[in-house]
Amino acid sequence: MSCKVKIEGTSFTYDQDAGESILEAALAQGIPFPHACKNGLCGTCKARVLKGEWEYLDGYEGAALTRKEIAEGFLVSCKASARSNISIQWMEPVREQHDERTLEASVSSIELLCPGIARLVLDIGPDHGFNYRPGQYVDFVLEGGRRRPYSIASSVIENNTLDFHIRHVPGGYFTERLFSGMAAGDKLTVEGPKGNFGLDEYANRPMIFVAGGTGFAPIKSMLERLFQTASRQEIVLYRGAESREALYMDGLIRSWEDAYPFFNYRPVISGSLPAAIARQHNDLSDFDIYLAGPPAMIEQAKEIFPAYKHPQDRFFSDAFIYQIPGMEKNKRSILQRLFARG
Ligand code: FES
Incomplete structure (x- = not known):
């Protein structure tokens, strides 16, 4: 008998046979499940169980997990097998890697x-x-x-x-x-x-991008990549600058708004970007948030967003510091x- 494994926050659902590990079944079906040793040692494949029954194979006892992780409901996917339909959540964003x-x-x-x-x-x-x-x-x-x-x-x-x-x-x-x-x-x-800054490749959640000054550069690269994919999740770009003139490439962004109905642009002139986001969204719990720009902007966002229910593990940032x-x-x-x- 097989069980369905659903990876929350992604579009992946797949079948796992009895006696097969959650990781083994995923890899056999071409799902890019994060892994390394495949032997219960490194912890790369750990995942949080949201719902469902499971057991470890071969007498494994969860050696790759801390006591806290065990108490919080994590399992080691290369050594665990689902016994019922199960929902799990990856702990690390999946990102493509390239050699330097x-x-x-x-x-x-x-x-x-x-x-x-x-x-x-x-x-x-x-x-x-x-x-x-x-x-x-x-x-x-x-x-x-x-x-x-x-x-x-x-x-x-x-x-x-x-x-x-x-x-x-x-x-x-x-x-x-x-x-x-x-x-x-x-x-x-x-x-x-x-x-390490970059898109969580397989997440299918709505996204907020926050760009302060030339922090727009990596955000532009990520947005253009998203527009090239089939993803049609809601995207909101908040972009800040000290003057309207400093919102360079504004015309390009407005052309994205015309081309992609799921994309919205909110320029902010000389105000706090995190505060502007908090004014627009009472509840940030569904969003992945990507920020690039001055460290003060990122620190302020870290302070403000938890009060709007934003989960810390969906907060991705790149701080720009200028050498004086x-x-x-x-x-x-x-x-x-x-x-x-x-
Ligand atoms: S891949 Fe290393 S513990 Fe599972």
Whole structure:
């Protein structure tokens, strides 16, 4: 007799035979269930049971789980078998992975998007072998071991190019050069892709995207990827800037509104984005929320959203920190480790 396994928050439901593990049945049916050792050791396949009966196979006792996880109803899917129809929830978002590479790129074009923000297009050549997940970033590797991390704004590699949105930081080692002297043909070493920010590929929940300033770059990449898929979940983009002029690419976003009835755009001029979201939504419990922008915006969202029932494990963020020239050395080194641009 077989049981139905439903993975909540995704569109996956599949059959599992008696004596078969929940993981084994999923993989046999082409479902990308997160896993590694398949032997009850690493814990990668752990899942929370929401409903249904199950048992461990081969005398396994849940060695990959903590006591707290056992008490909270987790199981190890490579060692557990459903005994009735069952609903489970994956604990980690499923995201595609790509190997890091070092690329010798050249500047294809530099275009001013609005005062103080430029679009940089890099040509990475025909033999790049590079791939990335929308939401990820690369390091620009500069002289003297300096690095500057920038999120990729494009969702696919077209004509061997990558797009970036770069804010001018007065006195910044890289951005001073970009805004005053760099030109097409200049060389730049790029290392990546890096970072864990990105879409939970198989979630089918409504989504809120929150972009502050050039935090729009990774959000744009993720949205364009979603528009290329069959997903038609509700999407709301909240975008903040200090002035209407600073809402660069506003026309592009409005064209998305015309093209995709499930997409809504809410620009916010010089106000708090998390507060604007809280004013519009009494209950955030159904939403996956993706944020990119200043750390203060992300911290404020972390404080506000739980009061609107938003589950912490559906909150995904990427904090942008700008390196301020002259900042005291210790502080600067901490920020550089985080995500300093300049
Ligand atoms: S895959 Fe490692 S514990 Fe299941």
